Structures are given as structure tokens and as C-alpha cells.
Amino acid sequence: MAADVGDAPAASYEYFDRLEYDSGRFFIRYLLLKFAAFTSLLIQEFSAFRIWLSPFRAQDGGLCYNQNTVSLKGTDMAQQGTLYIISSPSGAGKSSLLNALLTQHNSAGKMQLSVSHTTRATRPGEEHGVHYHFVKVEEFKALIERGDFLEWAEVFGNYYGTSRAAIEACLAQGIDVFLDIDWQGARQIREQMPTKSIFILPPSREELERRLIGRGQDSAEVIKGRMEKAIAEMVHYDEYDYVIINEDFEQALFQLRAVIECQRLELRQQQQAQQNLLQQLLAE
Numbered sequence: 001m002a003a004d005v006g007d008a009p010a011a012s013y014e015y016f017d018r019l020e021y022d023s024g025r026f027f028i029r030y031l032l033l034k035f036a037a038f039t040s041l042l043i044q045e046f047s048a049f050r051i052w053l054s055p056f057r058a059q060d061g062g063l064c065y066n067q068n069t070v071s072l073k074g075t076d077m078a079q080q081g082t083l084y085i086i087s088s089p090s091g092a093g094k095s096s097l098l099n100a101l102l103t104q105h106n107s108a109g110k111m112q113l114s115v116s117h118t119t120r121a122t123r124p125g126e127e128h129g130v131h132y133h134f135v136k137v138e139e140f141k142a143l144i145e146r147g148d149f150l151e152w153a154e155v156f157g158n159y160y161g162t163s164r165a166a167i168e169a170c171l172a173q174g175i176d177v178f179l180d181i182d183w184q185g186a187r188q189i190r191e192q193m194p195t196k197s198i199f200i201l202p203p204s205r206e207e208l209e210r211r212l213i214g215r216g217q218d219s220a221e222v223i224k225g226r227m228e229k230a231i232a233e234m235v236h237y238d239e240y241d242y243v244i245i246n247e248d249f250e251q252a253l254f255q256l257r258a259v260i261e262c263q264r265l266e267l268r269q270q271q272q273a274q275q276n277l278l279q280q281l282l283a284e
Contacts, residue, residue: 079273081110081171082263083193084178085186085240088200089230091211093246097200098178100253111176111260114167117143120158133163151181151188162189176260183236196263198256199240203247205231 088094102111117133119140128134135143140159144152152161162179170177179189189195202208208230212223237243242259246252263269271278 079174079264079269081173081175081177082260082269083167083171083189083195084176084260085189085195085197086178086180086200087183087186087197087233087236087240088246089202089208089233090226091208091215091230092200092202093211093249093252094180094200096249097246097253097256098180100249101256102178105257110174111178112170114162114177114179117149117152117161117163118158120160150192151185153185164192168193183233183239186239196242196259197240198242198244198259199237200252201234201237201243201245203245207247 086094086098098113102113106112115129115131115133117135117140119135119137120132122128122132122134126132137159140152140161143149143161143163148163148165149161150164150167152159154160162181162185167177167179179185179195181189186195186197190197202211205227209223209227212218212226218226244252244255244259264273
């Protein structure tokens, strides 16, 4: 973390609450977000807790509790977003599928790729906060110490990590978040929060190798190493909720979209998204 200068604030805070619905009960969730001073960089996870409000019943376009009616007009009852873990061996088409999903089928802006923190140098064309949150090693280690990462790793001398607070902020707004991580990172994430996970497989080893060669980026030795790593990764496909075989790209994209739509139609999701309609339909 950067050192404080004089009396300048080290961080800023934002506090808000929202009414939510879960398993037939309403509650107020209180959230506290901490940002780096004078920036929009989220540097500390939520301090979040719930106050359950029960029993409620529908009355006159609102909710009645102990004879008092609370209007729902203007209340944010957004459907809770889903955290998706997407994994695959290099060359299976995961990045292409995610790019197509987010650019062609995201007009409502309800899906986004998780933006990780990293200590590596910025590459041409990359933007801070868009491709990565670029931070110094000291700042990254401070975030580790505070437990701000759902998962982190050191790769080729650079640190990479997934911010818990940034993800939870998106999920709370009803945005589906996609994490492009390997099976080891997936295990870490599952231990800490609910997820839906998808593994992308190639149609054959031969096709996978052909795709890697077709990139024209790596030597034969590097490709051999990538194939060995791919086989080691594919062994873990059965740890995931869904498996998509990317033989035909458009078919695989359709299947990826189908998984997302099915998740949005689950009972809990629909109870959140369609609360007002359900109250009207079931009102006595």
C-alpha cells in the first residue's frame, strides 16, 4: 500500500443497505466498502450482516409488518447475481466463448468478467480496472494479509488474485460474474462462496494440439508442455457442475448461454426477480 502523505486520507468508505429476499423471508443487508483514497479501487471486502424481517405479508402494494405497511416502490429487489467458474485447458476455446458471450449476448449489462489484481507490468492496450487492477507487490501482499482475496497465486514471479469485495459488489447488483481460473483456484473459491462451475473440453487431444499449433505463438517444445499440462487439467473435469465440449463453436456458445438462463430460472432466483408479481398472484 502507498504510504500516507501528511494528513491525507488513506482510504474512503461507502455504506449502503438493501432489502433482499431469500428462502421465503426478507432481510436487510448492510454493506461497507473501503476504497483506496481518491480512486475507485476497492481494497477491502464487505463488512456485511443481515437483519431478518419476518413475518411479512403483502398488503396494498407493500409489505405489512406488525400492522405497519412498508412500500416497495423504488426498493432495489435485484435478482442476486451468480458467480460462475469457467475452466479449461489452454486451446479449448474458453476465452473465445467468454468474449462472444459478453460482447454478443450482454445488452442488459448483467454479465461481466471478473477483473483480477496483478503485480505484473501493463502490456500494450491494457487498461487499469478493465483488464486487471495493476498494483505494486507491497500493496498486493497487504491485501493478502487482510484476507481480501478469494484466491491468489504467484505465476512466473508475478502475483494474481481475485478480490472478494469486488465480486460480491457485482453479485449484489444482480450481475453474473465469470471467473476464468484453473481447477486449483476453483477449489479455493468453492470453499468460500456459492458458485456454478463450467468446464470446457476440446473434442479430442488431436484437435487441441492442432489449435495450439494454429496459434503460431509457441515452439514445439512449449506446445508439448502445454499438452501435458492440459491432460493434467482435464482429469478434474468431474469436479464441475457442467461440462461443455467445444467441437462446434456456435453450439458450445448456445450451451453456455443455456446454462446461464437455467440458473436464472431457479426457484430462489425467480423469488427475488419476480417478487412483486408473486405477491400479486398469491395475494389473498
